[in-house]
Amino acid sequence: MPDEVVDVLIVGSGAAGAALAWSLADTRMKIVCLEQGDWMDPAKYPTTAMDWQLRGFGDMGLSPNGRGRPEDYPINDSESPIHVSNFNAVGGSTILYAAHFPRFHPADFKVRTLDGIADDWPIDYRLLEPYYDENARMMGVAGLEGDPAYPPKKPTLPPVPLGKLGETLGRGFNKLGWHWWPSDSAIATREYEGRAPCINLGPCITGCAQGAKASTDVTYWPVAVRRGVELWTRCRVREITVDENGMADGVLYYDAEGVERKQKAEVVVVACNGVGTPRLLLNSVSSHFPDGIANRSGLVGKNLMFHPYAMVMGLFDEPLEGYKGPTGCCIMSQEFYETDPSRGFLRGYTMETLRGMAPLSTALWGMSSGQLSSGEGHHESYQQLWDRTAGMVVICEDLPEECNQVTLDPELEDGNGIPSPKIDYRLSENSKKMLEHCVARGKEVLEAAGARKTYAEAPLGVAGWHLMGTARMGTDPQKSVVNEWGRCHDVKNLFIIDGSIFVTAAGVNPTNTIQALSLYIADKIKQNLANLFD
Amino acid sequence: MASGFSDAESSTLTSVLDEIIPPSRDGKLPGAGELGLVDYIADAVEKSPDLKPAILEGLSTLQDLSGGRSSDGFSALSKNEKAELLKELATTSPAFLPGLTYQTYLGYYQHPRVLEGLGIPGRPPHPKGYELEVGDLGLLDPVRARPKRYREC
Numbered sequence: 080m081p082d083e084v085v086d087v088l089i090v091g092s093g094a095a096g097a098a099l100a101w102s103l104a105d106t107r108m109k110i111v112c113l114e115q116g117d118w119m120d121p122a123k124y125p126t127t128a129m130d131w132q133l134r135g136f137g138d139m140g141l142s143p144n145g146r147g148r149p150e151d152y153p154i155n156d157s158e159s160p161i162h163v164s165n166f167n168a169v170g171g172s173t174i175l176y177a178a179h180f181p182r183f184h185p186a187d188f189k190v191r192t193l194d195g196i197a198d199d200w201p202i203d204y205r206l207l208e209p210y211y212d213e214n215a216r217m218m219g220v221a222g223l224e225g226d227p228a229y230p231p232k233k234p235t236l237p238p239v240p241l242g243k244l245g246e247t248l249g250r251g252f253n254k255l256g257w258h259w260w261p262s263d264s265a266i267a268t269r270e271y272e273g274r275a276p277c278i279n280l281g282p283c284i285t286g287c288a289q290g291a292k293a294s295t296d297v298t299y300w301p302v303a304v305r306r307g308v309e310l311w312t313r314c315r316v317r318e319i320t321v322d323e324n325g326m327a328d329g330v331l332y333y334d335a336e337g338v339e340r341k342q343k344a345e346v347v348v349v350a351c352n353g354v355g356t357p358r359l360l361l362n363s364v365s366s367h368f369p370d371g372i373a374n375r376s377g378l379v380g381k382n383l384m385f386h387p388y389a390m391v392m393g394l395f396d397e398p399l400e401g402y403k404g405p406t407g408c409c410i411m412s413q414e415f416y417e418t419d420p421s422r423g424f425l426r427g428y429t430m431e432t433l434r435g436m437a438p439l440s441t442a443l444w445g446m447s448s449g450q451l452s453s454g455e456g457h458h459e460s461y462q463q464l465w466d467r468t469a470g471m472v473v474i475c476e477d478l479p480e481e482c483n484q485v486t487l488d489p490e491l492e493d494g495n496g497i498p499s500p501k502i503d504y505r506l507s508e509n510s511k512k513m514l515e516h517c518v519a520r521g522k523e524v525l526e527a528a529g530a531r532k533t534y535a536e537a538p539l540g541v542a543g544w545h546l547m548g549t550a551r552m553g554t555d556p557q558k559s560v561v562n563e564w565g566r567c568h569d570v571k572n573l574f575i576i577d578g579s580i581f582v583t584a585a586g587v588n589p590t591n592t593i594q595a596l597s598l599y600i601a602d603k604i605k606q607n608l609a610n611l612f613d
Numbered sequence: 614m615a616s617g618f619s620d621a622e623s624s625t626l627t628s629v630l631d632e633i634i635p636p637s638r639d640g641k642l643p644g645a646g647e648l649g650l651v652d653y654i655a656d657a658v659e660k661s662p663d664l665k666p667a668i669l670e671g672l673s674t675l676q677d678l679s680g681g682r683s684s685d686g687f688s689a690l691s692k693n694e695k696a697e698l699l700k701e702l703a704t705t706s707p708a709f710l711p712g713l714t715y716q717t718y719l720g721y722y723q724h725p726r727v728l729e730g731l732g733i734p735g736r737p738p739h740p741k742g743y744e745l746e747v748g749d750l751g752l753l754d755p756v757r758a759r760p761k762r763y764r765e766c
Contacts, residue, residue, distance in 0.1 A: 241748025
């Protein structure tokens, strides 16, 4: 439709784009979403074949730089100790996420007021609460009511099984008197809205062949498409274009054949994640916006936040059946979540326990850590490791710093010749202290649970799963890129709805909050349709 | 030559694989050579330009060294002799054993017979999946008894 002007053009079909498309569909507006990837075929996910253990290191790996899929764009993250993970397909990174689905805490929106650092959000928990609830209904969230770490909330599904591993670790937390709770998980633990129940396949992070994990290609998108939203795949957007008044008037994109096309729109919504979004904005240069669209504040790409992660593992004497069950979803602890200045750092972290390793991962870990011998004694040393591992990743709150940023790489390009993002990121002193603290506490609880040996890696280099802060939200156009409902200060028909708009990162996985924000912004758009650009 | 290796290379490689992962004493787990991983290694060698010269050179050296001890090659040597030659090879062809060991682990720990030997089904996880106990949620009683842990604001 080269000459047709669509009402709403969404760029990116991941967590945020899907939720907004679904919500706006009831307006009967003409809505089109452009996605650079394609629909995934769950029947081809790794767990359906004997090479399931290896494909997570290959074409279904976390890093776009290592996967080699044509729909990926390379990212120069050589100047960062944490490397970006993402996925480009219908559903975006929800295809590979672990589906750990916590909410932010109320205090996460008031960091400046409560702890004197970073900034407060211009919105709060109570405002987002109904959208968290709505998102839980759409995604299907397994959990257990009564967690004292949160205001009351009602999960839609029973919790994921603890299994022997979860019980073992839960006893360790109890021994220390620490908080723990079954993880809120975007996993259908029983049949839900046409999705088959989880059958404990294990590696959720290479795609869920069962369809139990709530990636948005199996949750929001089928409903949105039935309601009339058009989702165009293999369309890679190069830039957002502006009219003579500096308003967004559409995008230039490349179709599957590499042909450059223009799509006009009344409203453009960007949902490309905390790295892809600043990349697109910075690539959208015009006489109105010589430094990139919506960048008069100079803050597009600045304040990049990852979550610095630690991994702490323990070796146990008994088999734990750890190869079964959702990899990243079992139990979590927020014993050290809220600020306690006596710890030597501000803000806090969540411990998220992991299931154990599969046979091949056990061997490779044993080899790299020098615990697995070859030749005589191989099997004996392997049996010391196999199904004896349990542990956690610890997700530390990152704080916004302008020096941590996404810019455009002067040389690197994707397959369509579009400049790639470059990441400059360093760990803050606060993060380093928090990592040190959480590694010590992680080892302590694993030992309390019976681990005879513990291991740690911090920061975890592969853990650039959460990309936030690079087009932050705020009421002051000098200090933020979008207003309190996602509209760019500089371009009133341009919205940003992904993790880029986070003001702070909290110490939990962001997807649930990204989607709650997206639903909230969609509602604000609907409420303000008559004077959306005022 | 079906594997891409000559018969002599295949024979030597099979013996080396059994040295890297021998059969388990209880008989539940096969040796890597016995498992027929030569074809897997041949495939890996073809896909990896870095690995290929190291493996081919190592096999050639091993055959040469073995020839001085037995006309029937490496596979006919005693356990101790094989260990000695592999130790020697670690000096003369340092890339051989690490590269081969890594590939052997990749092939071995994905094999259905090995998965079954470890006590798990020798099949992909999907579509049958696994049973997993819900677990004892009563373990949460002490946590429930504690006061709320979040800050109101």
